[in-house]
Amino acid sequence: MSTASSPHLDVATPERVALTLPVAGIGYRCLAWLVDASLLFFFWIVAYFVFTLLVSDVLGVFQGLSGLGQTLLVVGVFATQWLYWTLAEVFWHGQTPGKRALGIRVVRMDGSPVGLYESAVRNLCRAVDFLPAAYATGCISMLLTRQHRRLGDLLAGTLLVREERIDLDKYTTAPAPGATPAAAGASRALTPEEVELVLAFLARAPGLQPDVRLRLGTRLVDRVGGLSGEEREAVLASPERLESFLRARARAEV
Amino acid sequence: MALPLPAFVAKRRADWDALQALLGRQRSGALKLEELRTLDTLYRRAAADLAHTQTFYPGTDAHRFLNQLCGQAYAAIYQPPRERWPAVRDFFRRDFPRTLRREKGFVGASAALFCLGLLLGALVVLWEPRGAELLVPAGVRQYVAHGRMWTDDILSVAPPNSVASGIATNNLTVTILTFAMGMLFGLGTLYMLVNNGVHIGAVGAHCIREGMARGFFDFISAHGPVELSIIVIAGGAGLMVGQALIDPGELPRGQALALRGREAVKLVLGCAPFLAFIGVVEGYVSPGSMFPTWVKAGLGLSLGALFWGYLLRAGRAEADGAAVPADSAS
Structure with a gap:
C-alpha cells in the first residue's frame, strides 16, 4: 500500500490530472533480476546439455573452433549480457520476463x-552497476537516490x-439477498476511509478465525452501524448476517 | 455531496473495464482505427474520474486503480515515435557521424589519453626490460621467449587459454566498460584508456626488444586501426558522461546526465556494427600466416581510412547548413 512517504513518480498529463505512480524498490528489482538471471542460467544449462549430447569431445571442439566460431561464441555470450535485456524491454513495453513476473516496468522520467x-x-x-560484484554499485546507487535508480537509470533517465x-x-x-436487515432510521453516510475499512474486512473475513471474525465484525458494526438494542442483537446473530449488513452499509443501502 | 464510493465504482466500472481491455489489445497490436477513437474517449473519461476520486476518495483502492489505469493509458497514448528501419538508416547515414564530429573534443581527449598510455607502456619496457615482467602477461612472454607469436596457434592447435582468443572475447567487454565506467565521474574511463594503452604499448615494445616486431605488426595491422579507433570513440563517450557529472552546467546533475548520456550512447551504438565486423577480421585474417603481411597491412590501413572517412564525411552536406542542436554542451 502506498503511503505519502513511499517513493513515487509524479506525472503531469495534458488532461491536467496528476498521475502518481508507485516506484519499485530494491527488493522488487532484486527479485526480478533473480528471475531473469535464472532464466538465462537455465538457458545455458540446456544449451550445454544439448551440445554435449550432440558432440562427445567438447573441449576438442572448442579448441578446434575457427576464428568465426569463436566470434559467434562471443556474440552468444554477449547476447545474454545485453541483447536479452534490451530486446525484451523494447518489445515488451519496458518489461523483461522477470519484471513481468514481479509486475514492475521500466518507464522514462515522464x-x-x-x-x-x-x-x-x-x-x-x-x-x-555490477562492479565490483553482485550489483554492489547499483545497490548503493539505488539506496542513495530518492526513486531507487541505479547508475544506468540515472544515465538513461529511466526508473521502474x-x-x-x-x-x-x-x-x-452485492450483499446476499434476503439477509439484509431492516433499515435503521437516520444513519449517517460513511466516509471513504470507513468504506475501505469495511471492504478490507469483508475481503479477509473468510480467512479469519471464527472468534476473531466475530470480534472484529462486532467492533465494525458498532463503529459504522449506529444500531442499538434488538436491531444490534439481530445483526450480530450470525457472521453471515453481520457481514451482509456491513456490505449493505458500505454500499449505503441502509 | 459525492456518491458513496461503491455506487461510484459500480456506475463507472464498465468504462474502466472497457479501457483496460482496449489497452490489452493495444499492447498486442490488434487495435483498429475506430477502437483507437474509443480508447481516446475512454481515457479522457477515466482521467476525469481520477480527478474526481482524488478529490472525494483519496487513498482508497479505487483511487490507486484509476491512477494505474490512467498511467497505462497515458503511456499508450502519449508514446514517443517508434524507432524503425528508416530511423536506423538515418542514424548511420547522418546522426552518428554528426554526433561524433560535434563531440570531437572528447574523442580527441580520449585518443590523447590512449596514446599517453601507449607511450608510457612502450617507454617503460624499452628503458627497463624488467618492466615487461610487470606489464606483459606471462603467457605472452613465454611465447615471445620461444621466438613465436602467441597468435600463430589460433588456426592450428590452440592451447585452451590462448591469449589471443582472450583478447578477442575482451573486445566487447573493453568497449562497453570503457564507456560505462564514465559513470564513475569519468575516472573509470580514464583508467581503462590509459591501462589498455599501457598494455598494448608494453606488449609491442616487448616484441620489438625480442626481435619480434614483424610478428607483432603482422598480427595487429589488419584489425588494429579500426579496433583502437572504436575503443577511443567509446572512451570519448565515457568522458562525455564524466563531464556531465562533474560539470553539469546550468542543469541539475541528473538532467544533464540524461541529456549528455543520450548523445554519448549514440557514439557507442554507432560503433557496434563496426566492432562486430572487425571482430570477424581479427578472428579470421589477423592470426596465422594465411595472408602475407602486406595484405594485412593494406587491408587494415584501408579499413581504417574508410572508417574515418565515413565518420568525417557522412551527412556533412546537410550538417553544415543545419543548426547545431542547442543541447550540445561543448
Missing part, C-alpha cells in the same frame, strides 16, 4: 514507455514503476 536508446543505455551500464493488481469486485459485490 512516465512514457522506454525506447531503444534508453533501454540500450541502461543495459550497457549494467556492467558498471510498480503495477499492483487491484480488485474492484469488492466494491460491486
Whole structure:
C-alpha cells in the first residue's frame, strides 16, 4: 500500500490530472533480476546439455573452433549480457520476463514507455552497476537516490514503476439477498476511509478465525452501524448476517 | 455531496473495464482505427474520474486503480515515435557521424589519453626490460621467449587459454566498460584508456626488444586501426558522461546526465556494427600466416581510412547548413 512517504513518480498529463505512480524498490528489482538471471542460467544449462549430447569431445571442439566460431561464441555470450535485456524491454513495453513476473516496468522520467536508446543505455551500464560484484554499485546507487535508480537509470533517465493488481469486485459485490436487515432510521453516510475499512474486512473475513471474525465484525458494526438494542442483537446473530449488513452499509443501502 | 464510493465504482466500472481491455489489445497490436477513437474517449473519461476520486476518495483502492489505469493509458497514448528501419538508416547515414564530429573534443581527449598510455607502456619496457615482467602477461612472454607469436596457434592447435582468443572475447567487454565506467565521474574511463594503452604499448615494445616486431605488426595491422579507433570513440563517450557529472552546467546533475548520456550512447551504438565486423577480421585474417603481411597491412590501413572517412564525411552536406542542436554542451 502506498503511503505519502513511499517513493513515487509524479506525472503531469495534458488532461491536467496528476498521475502518481508507485516506484519499485530494491527488493522488487532484486527479485526480478533473480528471475531473469535464472532464466538465462537455465538457458545455458540446456544449451550445454544439448551440445554435449550432440558432440562427445567438447573441449576438442572448442579448441578446434575457427576464428568465426569463436566470434559467434562471443556474440552468444554477449547476447545474454545485453541483447536479452534490451530486446525484451523494447518489445515488451519496458518489461523483461522477470519484471513481468514481479509486475514492475521500466518507464522514462515522464512516465512514457522506454525506447531503444534508453533501454540500450541502461543495459550497457549494467556492467558498471555490477562492479565490483553482485550489483554492489547499483545497490548503493539505488539506496542513495530518492526513486531507487541505479547508475544506468540515472544515465538513461529511466526508473521502474510498480503495477499492483487491484480488485474492484469488492466494491460491486452485492450483499446476499434476503439477509439484509431492516433499515435503521437516520444513519449517517460513511466516509471513504470507513468504506475501505469495511471492504478490507469483508475481503479477509473468510480467512479469519471464527472468534476473531466475530470480534472484529462486532467492533465494525458498532463503529459504522449506529444500531442499538434488538436491531444490534439481530445483526450480530450470525457472521453471515453481520457481514451482509456491513456490505449493505458500505454500499449505503441502509 | 459525492456518491458513496461503491455506487461510484459500480456506475463507472464498465468504462474502466472497457479501457483496460482496449489497452490489452493495444499492447498486442490488434487495435483498429475506430477502437483507437474509443480508447481516446475512454481515457479522457477515466482521467476525469481520477480527478474526481482524488478529490472525494483519496487513498482508497479505487483511487490507486484509476491512477494505474490512467498511467497505462497515458503511456499508450502519449508514446514517443517508434524507432524503425528508416530511423536506423538515418542514424548511420547522418546522426552518428554528426554526433561524433560535434563531440570531437572528447574523442580527441580520449585518443590523447590512449596514446599517453601507449607511450608510457612502450617507454617503460624499452628503458627497463624488467618492466615487461610487470606489464606483459606471462603467457605472452613465454611465447615471445620461444621466438613465436602467441597468435600463430589460433588456426592450428590452440592451447585452451590462448591469449589471443582472450583478447578477442575482451573486445566487447573493453568497449562497453570503457564507456560505462564514465559513470564513475569519468575516472573509470580514464583508467581503462590509459591501462589498455599501457598494455598494448608494453606488449609491442616487448616484441620489438625480442626481435619480434614483424610478428607483432603482422598480427595487429589488419584489425588494429579500426579496433583502437572504436575503443577511443567509446572512451570519448565515457568522458562525455564524466563531464556531465562533474560539470553539469546550468542543469541539475541528473538532467544533464540524461541529456549528455543520450548523445554519448549514440557514439557507442554507432560503433557496434563496426566492432562486430572487425571482430570477424581479427578472428579470421589477423592470426596465422594465411595472408602475407602486406595484405594485412593494406587491408587494415584501408579499413581504417574508410572508417574515418565515413565518420568525417557522412551527412556533412546537410550538417553544415543545419543548426547545431542547442543541447550540445561543448
